Amino acid sequence: MQIEERARNIALLILDVDGVLTDGGLYYDASGQVSKRFNVQDGLGIKMARSVGLECAVISGLESPAVASRARELGIAEYHPGHTNKVPIIRDICSRKNLDLAQVAYLGDDWVDASAMRLVGLPMAVANAQPEITALAAWVSKAPGGHGAAREAIAFILEAQGKYAALWEKWLRGS
Numbered sequence: 294m295q296i297e298e299r300a301r302n303i304a305l306l307i308l309d310v311d312g313v314l315t316d317g318g319l320y321y322d323a324s325g326q327v328s329k330r331f332n333v334q335d336g337l338g339i340k341m342a343r344s345v346g347l348e349c350a351v352i353s354g355l356e357s358p359a360v361a362s363r364a365r366e367l368g369i370a371e372y373h374p375g376h377t378n379k380v381p382i383i384r385d386i387c388s389r390k391n392l393d394l395a396q397v398a399y400l401g402d403d404w405v406d407a408s409a410m411r412l413v414g415l416p417m418a419v420a421n422a423q424p425e426i427t428a429l430a431a432w433v434s435k436a437p438g439g440h441g442a443a444r445e446a447i448a449f450i451l452e453a454q455g456k457y458a459a460l461w462e463k464w465l466r467g468s
């Protein structure tokens with residue numbers, strides 16, 4: 294199946310955190326607190342996607358208060374931290390939302406994402422993903438993780454679904 298055809302079916306985009314929504318950097322302060330750097334354009338993309346019926350979920354291998362805050366701020370209802378095996382969570386989300394796996398896209402960067410990417414209808418990788426992950430992906434962003442890769446993935450899906458131009462017109466009008 295053509296990549297655009299696969300993208301047309303997508304109702305849920307699952308995003309990894311470290312290396313996808315962030316550049317993978319972990320900033321430790323003297324007390325051991327970790328902070329991370331997110332991309333504001335990815336954030337707006339996630340809100341835009343939701344406004345036209347493309348939901349974004351976040352599954353992270355790590356537990357992080359910083360990520361929990363960011364997920365809350367972006368209104369991400371499906372935020373699942375602390376899962377290195379992402380497959381059961383994806384299956385659970387799909388069964389709760391009555392989604393077929395063909396309707397799910399997954400954007401990843403590293404080996405922890407491999408089994409999830411093999412499961413879903415549209416596996417996607419960031420530009421600087423590990424080579425094995427790039428090989429599993431049907432689509433690869435031009436931007437690296439944490440630098441607009443998620444926004445680019447969202448734009449690709451919405452473009453394939455014929456929703457992108459109308460969304461832009463709406464913002465251009467300011468309505």
Ligand SMILES: [Mg+2]
Nearest residue numbers: 309311312402
């Ligand atoms: Mg990662």
